[in-house]
Amino acid sequence: MGEMLQYVGSLFSGGVIFLMLITFFAGIGETAVTQTFSTTVQENFVSATENIERDFRGIGYGVTDSIGVLLADSSRLIYRTDLGDDGVIDTIMYELGPLLSWGGGNPRARILYRSVNGAPPIPVATGVTEFTLQYFDSAGTPALADKDVRALHVAMTLESDTHIEGGYPGVYWHRTVKPKNLR
Amino acid sequence: MSGRALIVVIVGIITISSTIFLQITGASKDISANTDRAYMRHAALNIAQSAVNVAIRRLTDQPWWRSGVPQMDLLGGKASIALVETTYNGASAIEILSTGTMGVGTPDEHTERAAAFVRNGYIPLAVKAALTTTHMAYPQAGFVLDGRDHNADGTLRIPGGTGTLAVWTLKGYNQTTGATVGGTLNGIDYVPSMPASPNVIQTFQTWPGGYPSSPDSLLTALGFSIPEGTLEAVAKSGAGGSQYVTNPVLLNYPLRGVTYVELPDHGMWDAATITGEGILIVHNEDRNAILSNVNNGPFVGFLIGDEIVHINCTIIGAIVSMGGHEDDIVNGPGQLLFSNEAISRFTGLVARGLGDKRGTVGGVLAWKE
Numbered sequence: 001m002g003e004m005l006q007y008v009g010s011l012f013s014g015g016v017i018f019l020m021l022i023t024f025f026a027g028i029g030e031t032a033v034t035q036t037f038s039t040t041v042q043e044n045f046v047s048a049t050e051n052i053e054r055d056f057r058g059i060g061y062g063v064t065d066s067i068g069v070l071l072a073d074s075s076r077l078i079y080r081t082d083l084g085d086d087g088v089i090d091t092i093m094y095e096l097g098p099l100l101s102w103g104g105g106n107p108r109a110r111i112l113y114r115s116v117n118g119a120p121p122i123p124v125a126t127g128v129t130e131f132t133l134q135y136f137d138s139a140g141t142p143a144l145a146d147k148d149v150r151a152l153h154v155a156m157t158l159e160s161d162t163h164i165e166g167g168y169p170g171v172y173w174h175r176t177v178k179p180k181n182l183r
Numbered sequence: 184m185s186g187r188a189l190i191v192v193i194v195g196i197i198t199i200s201s202t203i204f205l206q207i208t209g210a211s212k213d214i215s216a217n218t219d220r221a222y223m224r225h226a227a228l229n230i231a232q233s234a235v236n237v238a239i240r241r242l243t244d245q246p247w248w249r250s251g252v253p254q255m256d257l258l259g260g261k262a263s264i265a266l267v268e269t270t271y272n273g274a275s276a277i278e279i280l281s282t283g284t285m286g287v288g289t290p291d292e293h294t295e296r297a298a299a300f301v302r303n304g305y306i307p308l309a310v311k312a313a314l315t316t317t318h319m320a321y322p323q324a325g326f327v328l329d330g331r332d333h334n335a336d337g338t339l340r341i342p343g344g345t346g347t348l349a350v351w352t353l354k355g356y357n358q359t360t361g362a363t364v365g366g367t368l369n370g371i372d373y374v375p376s377m378p379a380s381p382n383v384i385q386t387f388q389t390w391p392g393g394y395p396s397s398p399d400s401l402l403t404a405l406g407f408s409i410p411e412g413t414l415e416a417v418a419k420s421g422a423g424g425s426q427y428v429t430n431p432v433l434l435n436y437p438l439r440g441v442t443y444v445e446l447p448d449h450g451m452w453d454a455a456t457i458t459g460e461g462i463l464i465v466h467n468e469d470r471n472a473i474l475s476n477v478n479n480g481p482f483v484g485f486l487i488g489d490e491i492v493h494i495n496c497t498i499i500g501a502i503v504s505m506g507g508h509e510d511d512i513v514n515g516p517g518q519l520l521f522s523n524e525a526i527s528r529f530t531g532l533v534a535r536g537l538g539d540k541r542g543t544v545g546g547v548l549a550w551k552e
Contacts, residue, residue: 025203028200035214181549
C-alpha cells in the first residue's frame with residue numbers, strides 16, 4: 001500500500017513537473033518566434049525608413065522656382081528634386097497602395113510605392129498598415145496649399161505578414177522632416 | 184527513474200533551454216543593433232550638417248577661405264570640410280562638402296555626408312574698368328592706374344589677360360606727365376605707360392538705362408541683383424567687421440567687410456585713411472559726398488564713391504564713382520591696381536548675406552544630403 005502511494009505520488013509529481021516544463025518551453029519558444037519575426041519586420045522597416053527619410057530631405061534640391069511640392073496628400077506625396085544631381089529636375093511620387101486582396105496574411109497590410117518621373121511604381125515597403133503624411137508651413141501650422149509646405153510629418157507602421165499568438169508583430173515610426181531646400 | 188537517466192534528462196533540458204535562450208538574445212541583439220545603427224546614422228548626419236554651418240560662418244569672417252578642414256572634433260564625432268569653387272544653376276558658387284563620422288575606429292563607425300552651395304564672389308557689371316566713373320579722369324603726378332589683373336596682394340597675376348580696361352567714363356580723359364596707365368583688352372595686356380594705349384581707355388560712354396544711382400545697384404551681376412538698402416544693412420549688421428558711420432572719425436581700423444560712410448549733403452571726408460579691405464562706400468542721397476586726399480592705405484577691395492579726389496595711396500581692386508559733379512579723380516601719386524580676386528572676395532560676402540528667394544539663410548543656394 002505504501003509503495004502504491006509512493007508510485008502514485010511520484011507519477012503525479014512527475015506529471016506536474018513535466019507540464020511545467022512543457023509550458024515553459026512553449027512560452028520561450030513562442031517568444032523566440034515572436035522575436036525572430038519582429039527582427040525581420042524591423043530590418044525591413046529600418047531599410048525602408050532610411051530611404052524615405054533620405055528622399056524627403058532632398059525635396060526641392062535643384063529646383064529654381066518655388067514649386068518643390070506638387071501634391072501633398074495624407075497618403076500620397078509628389079515632389080520635385082534633382083535626383084541624379086545632373087541638373088535635370090525629377091518628379092518623385094510616394095503613394096500607399098490599396099489593401100492586398102489575396103487570402104491569408106495580414107488583412108491590413110499594404111504596399112508603399114515609389115515612382116520616378118512617371119515610371120511604373122516600385123515597392124519600397126511591404127506590410128504597411130499605416131502611412132500618414134501631414135504638412136506644415138513656415139510657421140509650423142498646417143499648410144493650406146502645396147506651395148506653402150516647408151515641413152512634413154510622416155508616420156508609418158509596418159507589420160509582419162504572419163500572425164503570432166496575440167497579433168501581428170509590428171514597428172511604428174514617425175518623424176518630422178524639414179527639407180532645407182524648401183525653407 | 185535512475186540517477187543516470189535523471190542526469191541525462193536534466194542535461195537535455197539545459198541544452199534545449201540554452202539553445203532557445205541564445206536564439207532569443209540573438210534576436211534581441213539584432214533589434215538593439217538596428218536601434219544603435221539608426222542613432223549612429225542620425226548623429227553622423229547631424230555632425231555633417233553642423234560642419235556645413237561652421238563653414239558658412241567662417242566664410243562670413245574670411246571670404247577668401249577655401250582650404251577647408253581635414254578633420255576636427257565635433258559633437259562627439261569627427262568632421263571634415265572641403266570647399267570647391269563651382270557653379271550652381273549658372274551662378275558662381277562655392278560647394279561646401281562635409282563628412283560627419285560617429286564611432287571612429289570602432290565596429291559601429293558610421294559616416295554621413297552633407298553639402299551646400301553658397302554664392303561665390305563675382306565681378307559686378309558696373310566694374311567696366313579699374314576706374315569706372317561719371318567724371319573726367321585725370322591720372323597725374325606719378326599715379327599708376329593698371330587695369331591688368333592683380334592678386335589681392337598687389338602682385339601681377341600670371342598668366343595675364345584676365346584684367347580689364349584702365350578707364351571707362353561718361354566724360355573725357357587727360358593723362359599728364361608722371362602718370363602711367365595700362366590695362367587689358369580682349370585678353371591682351373598693356374603695360375602702364377605714358378601715354379596709355381587708347382585700347383584701354385574708353386571715354387564719353389553711355390550707360391543703357393542710365394548710370395546706376397545707388398551703391399546697391401552697382402553690385403548687380405548677370406541674373407543677380409541685391410535689393411536697395413542691402414549694403415547699408417550689411418554694414419549696420421557688423422557682419423565680418425562691417426561698419427556704418429555718418430562721421431568717418433568713428434571708424435575702426437583696419438576696415439573690414441562692408442564699410443558704409445554716409446556723409447551729409449556736400450559732406451567731405453578729407454585726409455582719409457582707408458587702410459583695410461572689403462567694400463568701402465562713401466555716399467549720400469544727393470550723390471555729392473566727397474572722399475578727398477585719400478592719403479593712407481592700402482585698401483584691398485571695391486571702392487564706391489560719389490566724388491573721389493586725390494588718391495595718394497594704393498588701392499587693389501576697383502573704383503566706381505557715381506557722383507553728379509565733374510571733379511578730379513585719381514590725380515594723386517597713388518596707384519590703382521585692378522584685382523578680380525580682391526573684388527570677388529567681398530562681393531561674395533554681400534551675396535552670402537542674402538537669402539535666396541525662398542529665404543534660406545547664409546546665401547545658401549541649395550542643400551544636398
